[in-house]
Amino acid sequence: MKHAPFIAVEGPIGAGKTTLATMLAEEFQLPVIKEIVEENPYLDKFYQNMDDWSFQLEMFFLCNRYKQLEDTVNEYINKDKPVISDYHIYKNLIFGERTLKGTKRDKYREIYHVLTDDLPKPDIILYIRADLDTLMARIAKRGRPFEEEISPAYMQQLIEDYDDAMASLAVREPSTVIVTIDGNQIDFVENKEDFAAISAQLKELMK
Ligand SMILES: Nc1ncnc2c1ncn2[C@@H]1O[C@H](COP(=O)(O)OP(=O)(O)OP(=O)(O)O)[C@@H](O)[C@H]1O
Numbered sequence: 001m002k003h004a005p006f007i008a009v010e011g012p013i014g015a016g017k018t019t020l021a022t023m024l025a026e027e028f029q030l031p032v033i034k035e036i037v038e039e040n041p042y043l044d045k046f047y048q049n050m051d052d053w054s055f056q057l058e059m060f061f062l063c064n065r066y067k068q069l070e071d072t073v074n075e076y077i078n079k080d081k082p083v084i085s086d087y088h089i090y091k092n093l094i095f096g097e098r099t100l101k102g103t104k105r106d107k108y109r110e111i112y113h114v115l116t117d118d119l120p121k122p123d124i125i126l127y128i129r130a131d132l133d134t135l136m137a138r139i140a141k142r143g144r145p146f147e148e149e150i151s152p153a154y155m156q157q158l159i160e161d162y163d164d165a166m167a168s169l170a171v172r173e174p175s176t177v178i179v180t181i182d183g184n185q186i187d188f189v190e191n192k193e194d195f196a197a198i199s200a201q202l203k204e205l206m207k
């Protein structure tokens with residue numbers, strides 16, 4: 001790779017993005033950028049009433065991620081330093097297109113493009129796919145109180161939206177390498193060999 005890689009880990013809720021990004025950051029001694037969850041004032045309200053709170057929530061995520069990406073560009077990308085993030089800013093659009101309706105969705109889409117179109121995109125995306133049962137079990141096990149409201153229907157839709165979004169990214173950003181990880185079969189937490197295989201693949205891509 002001609003420049004230091006910008007790596008993002010992606011996948012639906014509970015896929016293991018933060019876990020994998022943290023493990024890889026340790027393995028490769030990379031700085032890790034994690035999305036803000038606990039300080040988010042709207043998540044609780046959103047899961048109780050999506051129609052009422054989706055615009056506030058999506059705008060909050062977008063502004064936070066915009067700021068984090070701006071900082072990432074200044075601190076790492078412009079200095080040719082590698083970095084790994086537990087999300088791609090594109091996830092704003094994956095969620096926003098699903099949770100918003102009508103003119104709010106149109107406005108949000110426009111703001112998303114104005115803010116992000118000229119910003120650097122990851123060179124490598126590690127996309128963790130997993131089925132509904134696996135994700136629901138992990139969300140339950142993690143036990144965030146506000147996520148108790150997440151319905152299987154919302155999650156199933158999100159799984160499909162992620163697959164569509166990754167397929168569309170592959171076409172629109174052909175320079176981005178997307179590595180798909182089967183999160184049902186590959187257990188990078190419990191199985192050292194599985195983690196070693198992911199690390200080896202990433203090492204090759206980073207050369
Ligand atoms: N491969 C795995 N095997 C078993 N448990 C896992 C695995 N990956 C993640 N977990 C567990 O599942 C839960 C969700 O993982 P994590 O928080 O990394 O997901 P995430 O994709 O970052 O979630 P979110 O979308 O909410 O940010 C955690 O409790 C984590 O310990």
Ligand SMILES: Nc1nc(=O)c2ncn([C@H]3C[C@H](O)[C@@H](CO)O3)c2[nH]1
Nearest residue numbers: 013037057058061091092095099147
């Ligand atoms: N609606 C919506 N839009 C987003 O951009 C977004 N990003 C993350 N999340 C939810 C998933 C987890 O519950 C929790 C932590 O990832 O926040 C989002 N929800």
